[in-house]
Amino acid sequence: MLHTVNKSSFERNSLQSCVNIIDDTSVILFIEDGVINAANNSKSSMIADLAAQGRVFALQGDVEARGISSKLADNIKLVDYAGFVDLVVEHGTAVSWV
Amino acid sequence: MKFAIQVNEGPYQHQASDTAFQFAKAAIENGHEIMRVFFYHDGVNNASSFTLPPQDDRHVVNNWASLDIKDADGNPELVVCVAAALRRGMLDESEATKNSIEGNNLHPAFRISGLGQLIEAGIQSDRLVVFGD
Numbered sequence: 001m002l003h004t005v006n007k008s009s010f011e012r013n014s015l016q017s018c019v020n021i022i023d024d025t026s027v028i029l030f031i032e033d034g035v036i037n038a039a040n041n042s043k044s045s046m047i048a049d050l051a052a053q054g055r056v057f058a059l060q061g062d063v064e065a066r067g068i069s070s071k072l073a074d075n076i077k078l079v080d081y082a083g084f085v086d087l088v089v090e091h092g093t094a095v096s097w098v
Numbered sequence: 099m100k101f102a103i104q105v106n107e108g109p110y111q112h113q114a115s116d117t118a119f120q121f122a123k124a125a126i127e128n129g130h131e132i133m134r135v136f137f138y139h140d141g142v143n144n145a146s147s148f149t150l151p152p153q154d155d156r157h158v159v160n161n162w163a164s165l166d167i168k169d170a171d172g173n174p175e176l177v178v179c180v181a182a183a184l185r186r187g188m189l190d191e192s193e194a195t196k197n198s199i200e201g202n203n204l205h206p207a208f209r210i211s212g213l214g215q216l217i218e219a220g221i222q223s224d225r226l227v228v229f230g231d
Contacts, residue, residue, distance in 0.1 A: 006114075006231075032113045061120075062113075081124035088225050089099055089130075096228040098106075098114075 001026040002091040006098055008036035009043045014097040019046055029079070029087055030058040038076045039068040051075035059084060101125050102219035103135045106230030108143035109158035110151070115144050118229035119161050132167050134175040134219040137208075139230075142183040145176065145208040163207035176208040177215045 003026060009015045015037050018028060028050060030038050037047065038058035050056050052075050060078040063069055072078075079087065088094050103122055107114035122132050137144050149159040167175045183204075184193060190204040204210060220226045 006117075031117055059117075081120045082128050084121055085125045085128055085130065088101075088227055092225075094225060094227045096230065098228070098230040 002087050002094045003028045004031050004094065004096050005029070005034040005037060006032040006096070008033045009046065010036065015043075015046060018095075018097050019050070022050070027055040027057060027087065027091055029084065030056075030062075031084070032059075032062055033066075035059060035062045035066055035068065038063060038073060039071045040073040044073040047073070057083070057087060099224045100131050100133050100222070102133055102223035102226045104216065104219075104226065104228045104230075105135060105137050105141040105144060106139045106228065108140040109149070111140065111143075112231040114229040114231055115141065115158055116156070118227075119158065119165075121227065121229070122165055122167075126165065132165065132175070133223050134177055134215065135162070135167060136216045136219055137176070137178045137182075138216065139179075139182055140186070141230075142178045142186055142188045145178045145183070145188060145205050146203050147205040148203045159205055163205060166207075174207055174209045178204065178208050178210050179216075180210050180212055183210055 003018050005015050005018055007014050035058045047056050057077045057079050060080050103118055105115055105118045109115045125132060144158060144162055151157055162176055169175055189202045190210050191202045194202040
């Protein structure tokens, strides 16, 4: 499964809810304000293990638009919109945490 | 692969409709099919032909129209939820006439239909991706 998260953890609890229920094969993609979760900050530990397993992605355009390219947490993989499409193809059902 | 997209937010209010458009564009450019885009809740505002953004801004409505998403018979597959549309003042010619209202504002690249079209899209597509706030 692909889980998209479009809110910062400083605004909503959607990422925490997602991390709580995610299974061992699913991946997370941060889009829109969700890319704030890809920055190295006080809540980064929430996704550190998943990121180390290569299961955390962020939409590059949204990362750049928010000026956090140089502040990314470890092991975050950047994708463009074509990469977003590939993730949906590869991981089956897409769950949108909004 | 066959994609369906659901858009729950209006343009210029939240990034959802821009993200949905960029996703749809990338899918088409990479050889996939968008079989339907379903506009629900405030998403119906993506279909207004009265939309006039400043010239140096993106035109979200025309962007959707430019994707030219149609079925095999040439009918638009940019589908606007009828209940969500009517309560927000989004009317095609037929709904305007039926309700004795002068004028209509549904862009011709879109059509008005019911929620069954969303369920059908979920069944017939390989993937349904939802964009909202």
